[in-house]
Amino acid sequence: MATHHLASWAHNLLYSDLPQDVVRAAIKTFYNWAGCAVGGSDHPAATIARSTLTPFFGQPTASLLGTSYSVDAQHAALLNGIASHVHDYDDTHLDTIIHPAGPVASALLAVAQWKGGFSGKEFLLALIVGIEAECKLGLSVWPEHYDVGWHITSTTGSIGAAVAVSKLLGLSIQQTSHAIGIAATQVTGLREMFGAHTKSFHPGRAAQNGLMAAIMAQGGYTSSLQALEAKRGWANVIGATKPDVQANMDKWLGIAQETHGVGLPVGAATGRWEILRNSFKPFPCGIVIHPVIDACSRLHVELEARGLAVGDIQSVHATVHPLVLELTGKAKPRDGLEGKFSFYHGGAIGLLYGKGTPAQYEDAVVQDPEVIATRDRIRGTADSSLAADEARVVLTMNDGEVLQSHVLHAVGSLEVPMGDEALEAKFIDQCSSVLGDGVHAASQACWAIVEAEDVASISKALCTC
Known part of the structure; x- marks a missing residue:
């Protein structure tokens, strides 16, 4: 039921259902993610991954932000995900400490470039859908799942990326359900890796996993249609230390809840939008x-x-x-x-x-x-x-x-959030050494994503080619 519920909600949600504050939060989330991806593009974790994986690259259809390289969409999702997280400067959902944008935006931008023709509004709708999915699932297994040693950004991020790409590509409810299952079985990320290059691998791999899951589901590949809720499904296996994990997942996904309650928004009803509880870091650390x-x-x-x-x-x-x-x-x-x-x-x-x-x-x-x-x-x-x-x-x-x-409340918290000027200063500080004189054009392009006729065009401003 949970898998079908999430797939149905994602499939049915329209851009016209989105409140303006949710759209604005998505723009800021994309803007912050783009700056982090460019800023991390020359870190050894990103450059080593790129150089060692070069023999496996396919047809160059998507850009590696902050560089002059283009690679296949799967590797673009992986490598941009690594770059966006390596400085630990990316967005944070404070209730779960998930970094939502890394897996979702990295997968979405790779697909948007590969396929082409997706507007800024279509991209933002898919971004919101993916972030809501991963954060709601994160809440259903928090904190025991994190405490036992899983890196919750990637364990939920694969599913969030799969739901987002399914939305962008217009998959059916059943196809989206299969995509959720294919992603759910690819559980990635151990907290033991914190402090090493492999921590940033987690959101990159989650982006790659979710992208692959949606593409395979689109082509007819199947999975369990109860991947999230089954006895041996995602929630009960990775959230096994939480005795009421099933009820908790139902709560956060809005199953058997009023549409105005805590559950996921359906149609014009908003529920609680987790993207509004996303925050942006003033400091690149835990x-x-x-x-x-x-x-x-x-x-x-x-x-x-x-x-x-x-x-x-x-x-x-x-x-x-x-x-x-x-x-x-x-x-x-x-x-x-x-x-x-x-x-x-x-x-x-x-x-x-x-x-x-x-x-x-x-x-x-x-x-x-x-x-x-x-x-x-x-x-x-x-x-x-x-x-x-x-x-x-x-x-x-x-x-x-x-x-x-x-x-009492640190800067960057929900009570003392980073404003647009602070976010822009952060973007410029990270990206200037990479983009040079093009940094201000890149900043403007990202802020204006909602107006973009083809999101792929924004990628050009974020690259050195």
């Missing part, structure tokens, strides 16, 4: 570190105003939500990727630089003696009474003076 960086960046400003330096600090004490220490407790990160999972490094760059951009997560910065010395002065205490986006940081100076910063 999102639970953001409150510490925010607090330390504020203290950086105060130190400068008082004529003090980081070297004048005797000790730093951060009180944080327990997840911060659990997920990002790497006290001695060895490189930039490990630094993204170190709240100690996040605090150090906040104090030293007053900001956190990809430049502060370069290997040379993580290994810099001054950064290491600052990290070594930071101690953390978990406090379950704090919210996940809250932190308290106390500096004790060498002369005994105490400076404090309390961040």
Whole structure:
């Protein structure tokens, strides 16, 4: 029932059913994803994947963003997905910490280029459908599924990408159900890979899996039509530690719920749109570190105003939500990727630089003696009474003076979201070194996606060809 319900909803949803705030959220999601994909295109994880897979590339029908390369659609989905996630700068659904756009947008843009002729509105509708699917499914198995060790972005992302591509290609309800099944059986992503290149492989592979699932279903390939809900189906297998997983999935997919309740929107009824709970990162690292960086960046400003330096600090004490220490407790990160999972490094760059951009997560910065010395002065205490986006940081100076910063809601949270200007500054910062003088044209093209007659045309602005 759940598989059919999701496929029916996705098939029947019209662009005219979308509230304007949902459309605007989708535009911002695409804009942020495009900047992250271009910005990550020259990272070793992206370049190694591209060079090693070159012998397997097929007919060049889709672009690798931020480069002059074109490859087949499957590999474009994989490689753009890797690039979009490698800096850990992409969007985050705060209720599940899924990064929704990576799998879905990477698959959709590859298909849009390969097939051609899809308008911006058609693309955005498919993007919304895919994001809603993966986030609703994520909610149905959260948090046990994540806690046991699955990377929820990719385990749900394959299905989200399959639903999105099915929508873009106009698959029937039954074909979409088969696509969901083909994607559901391709479960990808272990949290053990965090801090390594393979973490970014997860959303790329999910995009590739979902694209393949939809294309195979379109051609008549079958799967179980109860892939999500069956006893040995997706939810019960990967969500096995949650005793009420079936009821929870029914709840979030809106089965046996009123159309105005928590379930997926049907027709003009909105339900709860998960894309409106999507957020954008001001810092390229694990999102639970953001409150510490925010607090330390504020203290950086105060130190400068008082004529003090980081070297004048005797000790730093951060009180944080327990997840911060659990997920990002790497006290001695060895490189930039490990630094993204170190709240100690996040605090150090906040104090030293007053900001956190990809430049502060370069290997040379993580290994810099001054950064290491600052990290070594930071101690953390978990406090379950704090919210996940809250932190308290106390500096004790060498002369005994105490400076404090309390961040109730970190920048980038739903309460303190990044505005369009901040998103644009982030886009320009990431993409300028890659696109050069074309960066502003690329920014404008992405903002104007809803007006595009053929989304494939936007890809040209995001490439160096």
